[in-house]
Structures are given as structure tokens and as C-alpha cells.
Amino acid sequence: MASIDAVLQKIDDNQPAALQRLFALLEIPSISTDAAYAPQCARAAAWLAAELTGLGFEASVRETAGRPMVVGRAKASHRDAPHVLFYGHYDVQPVDPLSLWNTDPFKPEIQDGRRIVGRGASDDKGQLMTFVEACRAFRETGGLPCDVTVLFEGEEETGSPSLPDFIAANRDELRADLALVCDTGMWDAETPSITTMLRGLVLEEIVVRAADRDLHSGAYGGAAVNPIHVVSRIVADLHDADGRVTLPGFYDGVDELPAAVAEQWRALPFDEGDFLRGVGLSVPAGERGRSVLEKIWARPTCDVNGITGGYAGVGSKTVLPAVASAKVSFRLVGRQDPAKVAAAFRAFVRARLPADCAVEFIPHGASPALQLPFSSEALTRARRALHAEWGREPVMGGSGGSIPIVGTFKQDLKMDSLMIGFALDDDRVHSPNEKYEVTSFHKGARSWARVLDALAK
Structure with a gap:
């Protein structure tokens, strides 16, 4: 040779x-x-x-x-x-x-x-x-x-x-x-x-149903459950004030970076402000106390990719929708188990479901980190x-x-x-x-x- x-x-x-x-x-x-x-x-x-x-x-x-x-x-x-x-x-x-x-x-x-x-x-x-x-x-x-x-x-x-x-x-x-x-x-x-x-991925869609049809908000508003409110509460509860995901056990299998790797990342010529300004933003979101590189490379996330429900056409229509839905994605790292994350999310949603509401879960794929x-x-x-x-x-x-x-x-x-x-x-x-x-x-x-x-x- x-x-x-x-x-x-x-x-x-x-x-x-x-x-x-x-x-x-x-x-x-x-x-x-x-x-x-x-x-x-x-x-x-x-x-x-x-x-x-x-x-x-x-x-x-x-x-x-x-x-x-x-x-x-x-x-x-x-x-x-x-x-x-x-x-x-x-x-x-x-x-x-x-x-x-x-x-x-x-x-x-x-x-x-x-x-x-x-x-x-x-x-x-x-x-x-x-x-x-x-x-x-x-x-x-x-x-x-x-x-x-x-x-x-x-x-x-x-x-x-x-x-x-x-x-x-x-x-x-x-x-x-x-x-x-x-x-x-x-x-x-x-x-x-x-x-x-x-990073790995878990994709879940939830569909929350309440009344058997859309309702007049003047006749039923305040008395009938609104699926959009239910979905909004679920979405809001997914993160705490520090930006951490609140699913029980979500961080199981998430390890801290080795010290040498963390030090190398800190020394990289990476401007967080420039990174965000490139898309019209200025203030980092997500987990408090973590760098942007950590957040996008080495930390797990939960993001709501879409919410639907009710009337979204031109002008107004005073209805209480019968159905609302949300699509949620989880980016996984380390040894996080996609099946456990999906199960924890479904239990999380069910725990926040009020009387007279039903939920359907539609999976869209899962893979480990x-x-x-x-x-x-x-x-x-x-x-x-x-x-x-x-x-x-x-x-x-x-x-x-x-x-x-x-x-x-x-x-x-x-x-x-x-x-x-x-x-x-x-x-x-x-x-x-x-x-x-x-x-x-x-x-x-x-x-x-x-x-x-x-x-x-």
C-alpha cells in the first residue's frame, strides 16, 4: 500500500x-x-x-x-x-x-x-x-x-x-x-x-370533538364546551415558563454534552443574533439557559405545527366549532424512546380533556435519535x-x-x-x-x- x-x-x-x-x-x-x-x-x-x-x-x-x-x-x-x-x-x-x-x-x-x-x-x-x-x-x-x-x-x-x-x-x-x-x-x-x-422525531395529530354540530355562539356560548379552547389549553400546557417540555418523563435519556464538546461549541464563531435576524427575529426562545446551538443540535423540542378549527373564511361567523385539531412534532435526542414520548403525550392530552369531549390520535411517524x-x-x-x-x-x-x-x-x-x-x-x-x-x-x-x-x- x-x-x-x-x-x-x-x-x-x-x-x-x-x-x-x-x-x-x-x-x-x-x-x-x-x-x-x-x-x-x-x-x-x-x-x-x-x-x-x-x-x-x-x-x-x-x-x-x-x-x-x-x-x-x-x-x-x-x-x-x-x-x-x-x-x-x-x-x-x-x-x-x-x-x-x-x-x-x-x-x-x-x-x-x-x-x-x-x-x-x-x-x-x-x-x-x-x-x-x-x-x-x-x-x-x-x-x-x-x-x-x-x-x-x-x-x-x-x-x-x-x-x-x-x-x-x-x-x-x-x-x-x-x-x-x-x-x-x-x-x-x-x-x-x-x-x-x-435528532429523532415523533409526529402526532389530535382531533378533539365536542357537540354534534357547530353551534350558534349567542345561543350556546358560555354553556357549551369549545374544542378550540380545549386544544389551546393543551398546547399552552406543553411548556413551562422556562421553555421546558412538561410531559412526564420527557427528558429521560437526555444527557448533557461532554465537557469538551460543549467547550468547542461555545468557542465557535456563531452569532445567535445574526442567526435569528436572518429570519426576522431577535430574541431566542426555547429552554432558558441554553445556547442556540444546543437548542437546535442537542436538545429535545416540542412544537405545534398547525391548529385548525371553526370558521376561517372571510368576515365573521359566530359559531362554536364542533371539532378542533392540532399537529405536534417532537424532536428527540440521545436515548429518548419515541414510543414512550408518544404514549406520554397521549396521556397528557387525555388528562386535560373535559367532559363531553372525545379525542382521536393520528400518528404520522416516529424515529429515534x-x-x-x-x-x-x-x-x-x-x-x-x-x-x-x-x-x-x-x-x-x-x-x-x-x-x-x-x-x-x-x-x-x-x-x-x-x-x-x-x-x-x-x-x-x-x-x-x-x-x-x-x-x-x-x-x-x-x-x-x-x-x-x-x-x-
Whole structure:
């Protein structure tokens, strides 16, 4: 196996050709949401399978009920190497509105010598090709340091409908020691990041019914129960004066951040005022005494996403509604149990239901939080590798949302995931004029090479 310095030099030497390969992939309009582009998705899958085959992978296009998957496998140059599964997606978002693009979205170009502009440049073709180029450099200098399985899907932008069944049917082939996921970003243009936490989710809808029809508020007001009042009280009771969620047992399984991580977050150049001013706000809400980064990355939440009931048309209509409803979402962290949170919420609602009212609960999904243990050896090695490339300690960040594939890897394949990507906040992902920095593409490949080398050692 060649030295890491030789591999990095090969990545540097390959850059002009690597950009040409990326442009060839970007030119394929693999829009997964529009059936008219299904042939183009198949074309992108075939292109990737051919690239992997050219690198010595056993690669193939796998048909699904929707867009095809690409699976490739290659062995390390030595025995007893760790086995990693790398995931990315080749499908892209629609380009509408086309009039807002400054260039043809499927004729990529480099602007100002530093930005690769085109649909999919950042999400996710540029990202997945950083890994492919790292593998290419290893192959051209002596061989891979790890056994590598690659999984590229073509439906991520439409919710990955075919992925769960595909993974269930191919568990043995896809199972590895560790998953590598590239669909994330940097802290800033010079500081890498590893996403270590993803919040889970519980979605519940309540429908409260009272009278058998809407009532005249003059004839029944003050005497008949008003379901909107009932729902409003339930919603108001969900938080205390300090912003904490009041469900009994809600914070079971919620741990405090390790001291080193908390200190790193406090030292980050993050302006809470600027963050909120960007959406027209100024004062942080939520749990008193917690920073904004804690609130959006590492703390559980309860939010009311919608309330309906009564008359909402033009003008007034003096009725007491027969029905009112609310949709509530809980973001979970740590070891919180989605089933217990849902049960606690339902008990909470029932306890506040007055006589003559009935409630219906409509679940809309639940998933646990995911966290890569801070003591993970893989995390430690990846941190050192990224520091060596960027000269800065990577941010051990969290995500307020969810990446479904990571949950699938954990639940179905029993694998943790290292989530490392090189996108930037201003990449205009899903928007016109999407771009990916040339530096992200180049140093992203160098970073993956360092990570693979570190994991192998």
C-alpha cells in the first residue's frame, strides 16, 4: 500500500481530469421526481457503475420499483482491513424556475476560478465524486486501504421510497464495519465538520370533538364546551415558563454534552443574533439557559405545527366549532424512546380533556435519535485525518433534522455512520445557480483519502 503522501499527490495530479469526470456526471439531468427523466436517472446510474468498474470494483446497476441503485465492491490491498460502506445519491432536484439560472443548469462550468456551477454540483454529485476520486488515487498508487462497498441511490430527493426494501433484501451484501455518508457540510469554508448527532422525531395529530354540530355562539356560548379552547389549553400546557417540555418523563435519556464538546461549541464563531435576524427575529426562545446551538443540535423540542378549527373564511361567523385539531412534532435526542414520548403525550392530552369531549390520535411517524458515540475510535481517527488536511480541529456538530439513511443503517444493518461532507451554507442547494467550491471538491477527495488511511491503521 502506497504512502498517504503519494495518494494525496496523485489526487492533486488528477484534478483536471477529475473535474472533467464530475462535469460529465453533472451534465446528466437525473431528476428523480419527474418520471420523464427516468431514462436520465438510468443513464447516471450506468455512468457511475462504469466508473467504478474502471477502478476495479465489482459494480452493477440494480433495478428497483423506482430509480436504480448502484452497488460496487472492492477489496483492500492487504488482508484483515476494515470494511466501510460509502453512501451517496446521484439524483437531483428539479431546476425550476429555470429563468433564475444564470447558466444552463446541466452545462456545468467553473466561475471565477473557484465555483463549480450546475444542478447537483453540491447535492450530491460533487460530494460523492470526492470519494470516488479518493478511491481512484489509491488504486493508481497501490490499492485501497479498506474493503469498500459503495451504494449510490437515485431517489433521495423523493424520500428514498425504494431504499428500505432494497437494504432489507441485500443486508448481507451491504453490511460493513462502518458507514460513510457524504451528504453533509462544513462549518465554514476553512473548517471541516463531522455530524455526530441527528435528532429523532415523533409526529402526532389530535382531533378533539365536542357537540354534534357547530353551534350558534349567542345561543350556546358560555354553556357549551369549545374544542378550540380545549386544544389551546393543551398546547399552552406543553411548556413551562422556562421553555421546558412538561410531559412526564420527557427528558429521560437526555444527557448533557461532554465537557469538551460543549467547550468547542461555545468557542465557535456563531452569532445567535445574526442567526435569528436572518429570519426576522431577535430574541431566542426555547429552554432558558441554553445556547442556540444546543437548542437546535442537542436538545429535545416540542412544537405545534398547525391548529385548525371553526370558521376561517372571510368576515365573521359566530359559531362554536364542533371539532378542533392540532399537529405536534417532537424532536428527540440521545436515548429518548419515541414510543414512550408518544404514549406520554397521549396521556397528557387525555388528562386535560373535559367532559363531553372525545379525542382521536393520528400518528404520522416516529424515529429515534442517532448519535455516534464521542468515544468512538472511528470518530477519533476521522477527526485527526480532517485536522491533518484542513489544519483546523473539525467541529463535532449536530443536525436539528434527520438523515433517514443513517437511521436505516443503524436499525437494519447495525452500523454507525461517519457523516462527513464538504458543502457550504451558500451552495444554493435545491435553488437556482447551485454551486460547489473547487476547494471543496479537491480537498474533499484528499480528506476522504486521509480518513480511509486513518481507519485502516
